[in-house]
Amino acid sequence: MSDEDSLNLSSNTRVGMPIRNLAFIVSVAAGAVVGYTQLEGRIGDLETAHKLSSSDLMAVTKWSDELQRGLLSTSATQELFLLLEMTSKSVSALETDLADFGKAVSVNEQQDLKIQFLLDRVRASEARLEALRDSFSDLKANGNGGSH
Numbered sequence: 001m002s003d004e005d006s007l008n009l010s011s012n013t014r015v016g017m018p019i020r021n022l023a024f025i026v027s028v029a030a031g032a033v034v035g036y037t038q039l040e041g042r043i044g045d046l047e048t049a050h051k052l053s054s055s056d057l058m059a060v061t062k063w064s065d066e067l068q069r070g071l072l073s074t075s076a077t078q079e080l081f082l083l084l085e086m087t088s089k090s091v092s093a094l095e096t097d098l099a100d101f102g103k104a105v106s107v108n109e110q111q112d113l114k115i116q117f118l119l120d121r122v123r124a125s126e127a128r129l130e131a132l133r134d135s136f137s138d139l140k141a142n143g144n145g146g147s148h
Contacts, residue, residue: 066072 063072067077
């Protein structure tokens with residue numbers, strides 16, 4: 001390479017470039033810096049939220065395990081256990097009442113079936129009695145019936 005082909009740069013070197021290209025390059029660089037800063041902030045916020053949720057979950061899990069093992073007892077948990085016991089007794093009583101009610105319903109259904117059966121038999125007997133009366137009336141009208 002010759003001296004004429006080499007590129008000499010110094011603090012006094014001038015660059016010729018349209019101002020709109022320069023403004024575009026500066027705005028793209030500024031946008032990239034702002035976007036990167038916002039992305040870093042969002043990632044930091046998410047990491048912090050994850051760490052806080054993790055620590056809360058661990059604390060709740062530890063508390064729950066201790067409560068289930070009986071190592072921890074508070075007045076609120078004692079009250080909850082009493083309410084649970086009372087609710088359990090109420091449910092048992094309701095189940096018993098429901099079973100008794102079911103038996104009563106089934107007895108009523110059986111009685112209804114018997115009554116329906118007897119009603120059907122009475123209606124059939126009434127129909128046969130009416131047919132016999134009609135036949136007897138016809139025989140009497142024809143003079144074939146006996147006198148009583």
